[in-house]
Amino acid sequence: MSESRSIWGNIRHPVVSLRELCGGEAAYPLLLLFGLNAVDELDRAAFGVLLPNIREHFNLDLSTMLA
Numbered sequence: 171m172s173e174s175r176s177i178w179g180n181i182r183h184p185v186v187s188l189r190e191l192c193g194g195e196a197a198y199p200l201l202l203l204f205g206l207n208a209v210d211e212l213d214r215a216a217f218g219v220l221l222p223n224i225r226e227h228f229n230l231d232l233s234t235m236l237a
Contacts, residue, residue, distance in 0.1 A: 188200075
């Protein structure tokens with residue numbers, strides 16, 4: 171039982187780590203920028219995955235799609 175306590179003793183709550191990372195300042199701007207970047211990257215990935223289907227559906231060539 172003491173081994174499991176020592177394992178869990180080193181794990182901290184994510185909010186505590188985030189507060190230390192921000193130096194005591196508000197973490198909301200950092201989280202907002204992270205969220206916007208995540209949405210942008212997901213948008214790019216989805217476009218890359220769906221590009222062949224879009225091109226086939228609208229009968230477009232690659233130069234038209236990338237322009």
